[in-house]
Amino acid sequence: MTTIAVLGSGNVARALAGPWLDAGHKVLVGSRDPRRTEADRPLPGVHVTGLPDAARAADLVVNALPGRACLELLSSLAPHLAGKVLVDVANAVETDAQGFASAVLHPGGSLAEEIQRALPAVRVVKTLNTAHVSVMAAPRTLATPPSAFLSGDDSDARRTVGALLTDLGWPREWIVDLGDLRTARAPEAFLLLVGSLVRAWGPVPFAMSVAR
């Protein structure tokens, strides 16, 4: 059992918190405005606190904060994150008029690497950012197998996060350990396709995959 703090109170945080709770973990949700989250959209069975309290109490922290704001928010939590694994599932993109990604915010790099640079005492692992929110904890709902990628400079941390993915229903053979954090650049670039894919297919769930 791991005490997991999911930072963020949007759809991604909700998609992850419940299944990890069901898998037997202790799950906290950290919100910038916990009272409003509890009032407007409570999470059954999950304690919602402020971001610092959630980060402090957790063994492992998940970044499901908005991609454009998370670097600053996470930096402010540095003392509570030191030594912990930080699972980054966010995407930092500029958006077009339809709300789809038109450019990545860190071309030639990645959000995950920026977080690691800002928080050198944290072990960042990038994962799940290439799957639609409805697929993150239900990969078998797609007709063809998606991939879950792991990028991070610490191999133990990647292994830890890989185990948490199996708790979300990911078969081990669909999880691809890519290696160091630089590899997060390719999964993050996948976001550039989301608008095109929705325009081509409509709003159906999908996820990046490597076919073999």
Add this chain to the structure above:
Amino acid sequence: MTTIAVLGSGNVARALAGPWLDAGHKVLVGSRDPRRTEADRPLPGVHVTGLPDAARAADLVVNALPGRACLELLSSLAPHLAGKVLVDVANAVETDAQGFASAVLHPGGSLAEEIQRALPAVRVVKTLNTAHVSVMAAPRTLATPPSAFLSGDDSDARRTVGALLTDLGWPREWIVDLGDLRTARAPEAFLLLVGSLVRAWGPVPFAMSVAR
């Protein structure tokens, strides 16, 4: 029947030339050193010429030249390419000691966009760069379905290239029309994963896909 000039005499050019010939097209291969190509590794049934002759004779031209050299080579062919569809299947990357991509040469952009900028009278369509050479003309050999992406600013050109993909054995439902050429950035970033995937799985064929 289209007269297709495949520029390049390496494995990618060879993987495409034969199947298009078999599909009933007239296929020329353009080489920087056609006499050496004919002597060392002839292509059965395919006429090998210099790059300018191949480009001049073709209705449609395929860039299967080395990614680092192709921008300069294609620019030198500009008079022979004007008005034609240019299918870009190349990848422009920096490589590590093992020969795998360590960085893309055009971060925040793409090779395809650079070619389009250098050759404004050409209609560039990016495709197939996300598939192992053995998959490009044999997508059904993988256990799970790969995707073939089409990126280009001219929708007629994308349609033309989509038809040529079906001639290579790609089912229409595996071909994803992404839209304008900026979308080539994501498929080009896929190359950053190739080294990791080969290290994880060994030298097996694979290709990028979108699972849905």
